[in-house]
Amino acid sequence: MSNYPTALFLMGPTASGKTDLAIKLAQQCHCEIISVDSALIYKSMDIGSAKPDKQELQKVPHALVDIIDPLESYSAGDFRNDALRLMKEITARGNTPLLVGGTMLYYKALVDGLSPLPSADPVIRAAIEKQAELNGWQALHDLLKEIDPVSAARIHVNDPQRLSRAIEVYRISGKSLTALTQIKSDPIPYTIKQFAIAPSDKAALHARIELRFRLMLEAGFEQEVQALYNRGDLHLNLPSMRCVGYRQMWEYLQGTMDYDEMVFRGIVATRQLAKRQMTWLRGWKDITWLETGSAENFELIKAVL
Known part of the structure; x- marks a missing residue:
């Protein structure tokens, strides 16, 4: 150095x-x-x-x-x-x-x-919103608990924007939001x-x-x-x-x-x-x-x- x-x-x-x-x-x-x-x-x-x-x-x-x-x-x-x-x-x-x-x-x-977070994908984001309309945001929050429990613990079920983004990141990259934000x-x-x-x-x-x-x-x-x-x-x-x-x-x-x-x-x-x-x-x-x-x-x- x-x-x-x-x-x-x-x-x-x-x-x-x-x-x-x-x-x-x-x-x-x-x-x-x-x-x-x-x-x-x-x-x-x-x-x-x-x-x-x-x-x-x-x-x-x-x-x-x-x-x-x-x-x-x-x-x-x-x-x-x-x-x-x-x-x-x-x-x-x-x-x-x-x-x-x-x-x-x-x-x-x-x-x-x-962090190397992927850019937004309108198609995936629309699919997440459609899923929320059918099953409710609680179902998506439950899904987030499975794929990224750390993010689920800090993102409230009534915060659809952040909840959607966390799921979107996983579906685009195959990695959790928590894992990607830890990359330096x-x-x-x-x-x-x-x-x-x-x-x-x-x-x-x-x-x-x-x-x-x-x-x-x-x-x-x-x-x-x-x-x-x-x-x-x-x-x-x-x-x-x-x-x-x-x-x-x-x-x-x-x-x-x-x-x-x-x-x-x-x-x-x-x-x-x-x-x-x-x-x-x-x-x-x-x-x-x-x-x-x-x-x-x-x-x-x-x-x-």
């Missing part, structure tokens, strides 16, 4: 100061940034995603920013493929890949790989140095989140979402419009809530996102923690290069 090139992970909850630190590292340490953020991938979603501004992106390019339209989808598997390709290109140039962001599912997909990809060929940045005081993080949200509003966040709303082809069931802040602003524009309620819910949703990110990070192995705003952060990361 020590012969592998180094790759840096700079993780952390939203509003913790990742971007500023990453830009400094890229400017001074021969690093190239790959964004690990499921909101920054979308074009025309700049303010509410806290995307680095055009000047910052011109000085220090970020890969995987502005790569798809909000109408399109992008999976963790897509990210893994793109990130591995970019990491290879960066190391070939003699630089260090610096992966920056808070979408922990993307990091997990990159490190652990994705080969380790990625990098020596990964992992850092997470966050304020040690939760109240300080909450204050940063509220300040940033209010600054987004001042910067024209409402107008940004209004332009997306006016397109006519976007809706709240899309992953892009479910991004924190965008959902609340969209609902405000629909008339579902008033302005003050939108602001309150947007800030609360961002805090909840940060809480989920911190939960992921506390269970992550081999992390060096950094304090938001500490002058030592740059040197601590530079020392491992």
